[in-house]
Amino acid sequence: MSGPGEPGPTGTTPRGDGSHRASERWITCAAGHRHWGAFGAAGMLISTSGSDGDLHLVVRRALWVHEGGTWSIPGGARHADETAEAAAARETVEEIGPLPEFSVLSVGTEDCGGGWTFTTVRAAVAAPFSGRLSAEVDDVRWLAVREFAGLALHPGFRDYLERHQLL
Numbered sequence: 217m218s219g220p221g222e223p224g225p226t227g228t229t230p231r232g233d234g235s236h237r238a239s240e241r242w243i244t245c246a247a248g249h250r251h252w253g254a255f256g257a258a259g260m261l262i263s264t265s266g267s268d269g270d271l272h273l274v275v276r277r278a279l280w281v282h283e284g285g286t287w288s289i290p291g292g293a294r295h296a297d298e299t300a301e302a303a304a305a306r307e308t309v310e311e312i313g314p315l316p317e318f319s320v321l322s323v324g325t326e327d328c329g330g331g332w333t334f335t336t337v338r339a340a341v342a343a344p345f346s347g348r349l350s351a352e353v354d355d356v357r358w359l360a361v362r363e364f365a366g367l368a369l370h371p372g373f374r375d376y377l378e379r380h381q382l383l
C-alpha cells in the first residue's frame with residue numbers, strides 16, 4: 217500500500233500532475249458511505265428575490281451522473297488545494313456557465329458522520345440569470361421552495377433543505 221505522496225504502483229504520484237484524479241473519485245468514509253470527492257464536495261445555493269418571494273437556482277442532474285434525474289444545486293468534488301467556497305463557484309461555472317456578480321450569504325460545512333464534508337455556499341444575485349446546460353446538467357430552473365414539492369430532489373439536497381427548515 218502506498219500512502220499520501222508516495223509513488224503509486226506505476227511510479228507516478230497521484231497529485232501534482234495537473235489533473236485532479238486525486239480528488240475526483242469515489243471514496244468510502246469512516247461511516248461506510250460512498251462519496252464522490254476525496255477531499256469533500258461543495259455546492260452553491262443561489263437565490264434571488266422575486267415579486268412573490270425568493271427564487272432558488274436548481275439543476276437537474278443528467279441521467280448518467282450519480283443520482284441522475286434528480287434536482288439539486290450545482291456543485292461537485294473539492295480539489296485538495298482549494299477552499300470549499302472556491303470549489304463551489306468553480307463547479308457551478310463548469311455546470312451552468314459564468315455567474316453574475318453575487319454576494320455570499322453563508323458558508324456551511326456539514327460532516328456526514330464519517331469525516332466526509334459537503335459545504336453549501338448560499339449566495340444572492342440581483343436577478344435570475346439563465347444558466348446554460350452542460351454534460352452534467354440537463355435543465356436549470358429558478359423555483360420557489362413550494363415548487364420543490366413536485367420534483368424528485370437529490371437526497372442530500374432534500375436533507376439540507378429539511379435540516380435548515382427550508383422545505
Ligand SMILES: [Zn+2]
Pocket residue numbers: 245246247248249250251328329330331332
Ligand atoms: Zn460518509
